[in-house]
Amino acid sequence: MNDIIDEAIASPSEASIANVLAFAGQDQLELFELAKRLKGDRIFVRAEILPSNYCRQNCLYCGNRRDNGAMKRYRITGRALSDVTDAALAIPEVDFVSYLMSEDPGYPFDQLCEEIRKVYAAGKRVNLGLGDVPAEVLRKLHDAAGGEPIKYTLKIESGDADHFRRVKDGYKLSARIDALRRAINAGFEPCSGIIVGLPGQDTCMIARDLMFLKDFPGLAQASASVFSPIRNTPFGAFPKGNESTAFNFLALLRILRNDRNLTTPISLYMSQEGRLAALEYFADTVTVEMMPAQRLPKFPFSIFDRAAGSYNRIPPQIRRRVDELSLELNNCRWHERY
Numbered sequence: 001m002n003d004i005i006d007e008a009i010a011s012p013s014e015a016s017i018a019n020v021l022a023f024a025g026q027d028q029l030e031l032f033e034l035a036k037r038l039k040g041d042r043i044f045v046r047a048e049i050l051p052s053n054y055c056r057q058n059c060l061y062c063g064n065r066r067d068n069g070a071m072k073r074y075r076i077t078g079r080a081l082s083d084v085t086d087a088a089l090a091i092p093e094v095d096f097v098s099y100l101m102s103e104d105p106g107y108p109f110d111q112l113c114e115e116i117r118k119v120y121a122a123g124k125r126v127n128l129g130l131g132d133v134p135a136e137v138l139r140k141l142h143d144a145a146g147g148e149p150i151k152y153t154l155k156i157e158s159g160d161a162d163h164f165r166r167v168k169d170g171y172k173l174s175a176r177i178d179a180l181r182r183a184i185n186a187g188f189e190p191c192s193g194i195i196v197g198l199p200g201q202d203t204c205m206i207a208r209d210l211m212f213l214k215d216f217p218g219l220a221q222a223s224a225s226v227f228s229p230i231r232n233t234p235f236g237a238f239p240k241g242n243e244s245t246a247f248n249f250l251a252l253l254r255i256l257r258n259d260r261n262l263t264t265p266i267s268l269y270m271s272q273e274g275r276l277a278a279l280e281y282f283a284d285t286v287t288v289e290m291m292p293a294q295r296l297p298k299f300p301f302s303i304f305d306r307a308a309g310s311y312n313r314i315p316p317q318i319r320r321r322v323d324e325l326s327l328e329l330n331n332c333r334w335h336e337r338y
């Protein structure tokens with residue numbers, strides 16, 4: 001066993017975790033192999049629906065930020081929302097339907113309750129990521145699942161309070177964590193994660209984020225996306241984050257939590273090579289993009305070709321890798337997992 005990994009497991013601390021986050025080469029492979037043994041062979045498929053990109057927040061790294069006048073805005077509601085849910089439900093392999101959107105207080109959340117009921121009636125589950133919404137809205141959304149498990153994602157992005165406030169234009173980390181706790185109090189399974197490589201972030205901050213997530217009660221999903229500079233944002237000229245650090249973060253988190261109920265999605269922002277490695281070693285959730293980015297500006301007029309709503313929307317390299325690794329699709333077999 002690798003001494004540095006041993007130390008991070010035996011006494012996880014900012015220093016011992018930071019050492020692992022810097023892994024490359026043989027050390028990294030040993031870390032990955034250990035994570036792989038704990039990950040299991042089951043793969044989840046999530047259909048990702050993005051109902052709105054209006055946002056009241058102004059995060060410096062995000063194209064959806066309030067001040068980005070160059071962003072064409074859309075809201076998918078009514079029949080269009082119902083159609084895209086139906087298309088996701090028509091994909092037999094889909095386990096989760098994820099509704100992920102910006103912080104849009106003007107969104108008609110009652111319509112999402114209808115969609116949630118439909119998803120659960122079809123034997124699938126929902127993961128919501130709607131930002132910081134009021135408790136009464138959360139309760140209604142939770143109740144629409146009829147007592148079945150339902151997830152809520154609120155990434156902390158950066159767990160350092162000063163850094164968080166800087167990259168999120170004054171929004172406070174404590175408010176974010178309160179929002180996550182409100183979702184838990186409403187009955188949701190909490191999901192969270194960070195962005196690796198944000199300007200102003202250092203390895204010690206990432207190590208502390210890992211400790212925060214390691215100890216977060218009931219964490220049902222963890223993710224680490226990699227900062228990617230976006231045009232028309234204040235961080236548009238900064239370099240991309242380090243994918244390898246994000247991988248080490250997720251692999252070590254999986255080892256430290258050692259919890260089969262923790263799912264880890266493959267980020268759509270990873271390199272192709274990175275996605276394949278993630279699938280093999282530490283991630284267990286692949287995504288069917290119901291709304292490819294190039295189609296988003298056309299909303300709500302043309303959502304997508306409904307006939308294309310199939311497992312084949314997952315890139316062929318990923319599907320091939322699932323077969324090569326003999327991974328098994330979960331296919332909504334919930335009782336074997338929970």
Ligand code: SF4
Nearest residue numbers: 055057059062065102
């Ligand atoms: S990161 Fe989320 S909350 Fe921040 S501007 Fe983007 S969509 Fe809004």
